[in-house]
Amino acid sequence: MLSSTAEDGEIEPCVPIVLHRRSYESIEDIGVNELVEWRPDSSMLVVATSGGHLLLYNLGVQTDQKGLYEQVDSPHANLRRDSAELFIKEVIPSLHLSLEKEVGVEGGITSMVCIRDELMLATTRGHILRYRWDGSENRDYCLDLRRVPFCIDQQVSKAIPIVEANTYVVDIEYSPLVGGFAIVLNDGRAAFLTASSLRFDPNQVQGIWAQNIEDATCASVNHKYRLIAFGRKNSQGVVYCIDESTGGLEVSHHIVLSSKDYPGSPGLVLGIRWTPDGCAMAIAWANGGLSLWSTFGALLMCTLGWDYGLHVDLNNFNPLHVYSMEWSAEGYQLWMVRRQPDHDPGGESGSTIDTVVQLDFVKSALTVNPCEDRLFVNLGDNLMKVYHERPRDQLSTRFNSEDVFRDISNLSVTNTLVGSKQWIVVPIPSAYSGTNWPIRYTAIDSDGQNIAVAGRTGLAHYSLLTRKWKLFGNETQEKDFVVTGGLLWWRDYVVMGCYSIVENKDEIRIYPRDSRLDNAFMKVTRVPTQVLLLNMLRDRLITFCANGQVSVYSLSLQENHSQPWFRMAPYKLLDNKLLDKL
Structure with a gap:
């Protein structure tokens, strides 16, 4: 939002969609734009002006248009795109933004x-x-x-x-x-x-x-x-x-801030923003500078120590003077409005220029999947991981001697992954990330050889041995469910709490690793309410649902070792009063 305009855009890919510009007479009459707030269902937004007025805007989709930024290949063969990654998979909607009402506020x-x-x-x-x-x-x-x-x-x-x-x-x-x-x-x-x-x-x-x-x-x-x-x-x-x-x-x-991080004073705190998952906090100061802190006060990043070159005097002016900021979906980007002095010779003395800056972040899978006990970091369209061995007391009692020796042999792989000075970077295929960004859940198996990811809908998994991804062959099946309650591996199967859009029901699904991703090979169990958390203890799956119920499932293989099956053991029902005491 600028002083005289309101604009909406797509985050991924980052493109403008619609803009509404106010007239000069309106700015003179009720002031410039200062604050903006979304309606919870995103159908409207409201802008507060410096003159004490509210501007209510309607935001809708133009049904007569298919979408924006439609990509058309050149008729020349040497100019055509051969890779699917060069195409925007996501349909960018055509929106209309119209002023619905203007309301004056006392004061x-x-x-x-x-x-x-x-x-x-x-x-x-x-x-x-x-x-x-x-x-x-x-x-x-x-x-x-x-x-x-x-x-x-x-x-x-x-x-x-x-x-x-x-x-x-x-x-x-x-x-x-x-x-x-x-x-x-x-x-x-x-x-x-x-x-x-x-x-x-x-x-x-x-x-x-x-x-x-x-x-x-x-x-x-x-x-x-x-x-x-x-x-x-x-x-x-x-x-x-x-x-x-x-x-x-x-x-x-x-x-x-300690004197080691910054010996001076960056000025008063201009703004604080928690990430959507509440696991980090961004702070901006009036004299410039930005810092990122963990939930309970550990400094993660500070721009006051950054090197901006020889011609920048940080004592007099910080290039990163953040006036306003907000986290994007899932907290992968921090959007900031940076205010800088206008050096245009034809401009007014003391005038400033506001620019929009986007800063990308990585985050651990523990932020959304706290039961995942191996460090696994993801960023946008790429995945990065470091693997730590699962403690011996968490291994299944059903492992035979061959399983034990197989687990010991994997220690060399673990040491290699942990001791390496380089991250293992796994690009997520654009066929999945293009329509399912952002990535919300990630999980790695106990061998450190298989990775599963889940975004807006569906899921995909990757093998570090074969270096190949497995995606749904049927795109309709991929779009029919949303992972909402966690993602983890059990032996050669990926387990998730999800919501079925077609059935309008909450479920626990299991897909085998070695078969193709298809609903014909899945095992599904219905649950009464949304799954919030999943965890594994040996061969038992523990779920915590939105109704406060903790359930335990016993996982075992049938004799043909082709499909898993569930057996539910009653555990405990927690009421709200007990939850408040936990």
């Missing part, structure tokens, strides 16, 4: 967040307003900070509302899993707004102060680990967790 809009099917707007008048996506205001659920009681925890009998004049919210973040809003006030204080129900009735909302912080600048919420991070003016960050017994905010850890 300037400082921050905006989506809650279910409504918008929460923080204004300079100390209000948090709720708007529906049709542009109407839900007045019964609007908040006035002066009427919200604040205290240090929920056990304190006396709560005091904000009495200081001209106090308002400058940043607000919502998480239904944490159960409230993280807010930052213009005077530097930070708090957490919660209520007894997720409807957030104004009469039930209570504020919990984040103690020992008076210079907060921004906030971000980690849904997975239920953490709240605040940026500070002293270039540091502090991460809080919620005390389940008192309801107060407790300091989990601090985000501090």
Whole structure:
């Protein structure tokens, strides 16, 4: 989003699709674009302007067009593309973006967040307003900070509302899993707004102060680990967790750059963004620079130590001055708006230029498949791995002596993989990644010889011995299911928790490694709800589903050793109260 335009584009491949440019009269009347928020179903987006107006846009697909960027080969034989990798497999939809409604808001809009099917707007008048996506205001659920009681925890009998004049919210973040809003006030204080129900009735909302912080600048919420991070003016960050017994905010850890990483001060924290999986956090500073931290405070990357050449003075200007940032799907890319001074001789003095920068990242399969105990890193269309031997006590009791000696012989392969100074890079075939990006799940077998991957739909697996991929021969079967609950290997079979689009049911599927990828060779078992996690212990498959049920399946081979079969052993049903205590 630029100051006068709203634009949508495709992430993979990275191409623009549609653009809406506002008129000069509109910019003069209601101000430039400042904030943008998607509707949860992606059918609309809203833009907040500097003049306190909301611009509601409708986004739809033009059904009269097949797609954009259709690739047509040249009639000349020497200019034709012989490789399938040179073709875009994904159909890029033709979209239309139209202005639906313009709504004026009392007071300037400082921050905006989506809650279910409504918008929460923080204004300079100390209000948090709720708007529906049709542009109407839900007045019964609007908040006035002066009427919200604040205290240090929920056990304190006396709560005091904000009495200081001209106090308002400058940043607000919502998480239904944490159960409230993280807010930052213009005077530097930070708090957490919660209520007894997720409807957030104004009469039930209570504020919990984040103690020992008076210079907060921004906030971000980690849904997975239920953490709240605040940026500070002293270039540091502090991460809080919620005390389940008192309801107060407790300091989990601090985000501090050591003098070894950067001896100076990069300025106040301008923005914090957690990855979609909650396993890393990006921080940008006002004086320039970007850093990446693990969930619990380990520094993973910092651009303040990068070498930008001899003609760059980092003390006066950092080339990577990030003004805004957001993670893409699955957290493989960080999209940033970089602000630079305009060196055009014909430009105005002090003017700046905003450019969009994309930074690619790799991540471990442990982020989405925590039961995978061998390090396995993936990046976009390539896979990289290092293999570690499975402990002896996790090997199946059904292994015979030949299996044991076979496992010992593989130690030389393991040592080679672990001790090598070079990564093993396995390109994913474009026939799969072209239509199923991004890759969401990866798994490697106990021998370190077979890799399985699952993207948007379907799956594929690769053999390090033959150096060949196996894909679905029937593309319809590949598009008919989505891996949602993990991916792992059991002997010569790949096991997954998935959702069948055709049957509209959740399943556990097993495909043999040595047969072609086809539903004719699969073994399937229906489960009542979505599979969230899978794990293997010897010849037993353990599943955890969305209904809180843990199930154990016994896996064994039939006499002909051609198909696996399941036997379910009842285990335990965990209710929500027990889950909260875990």
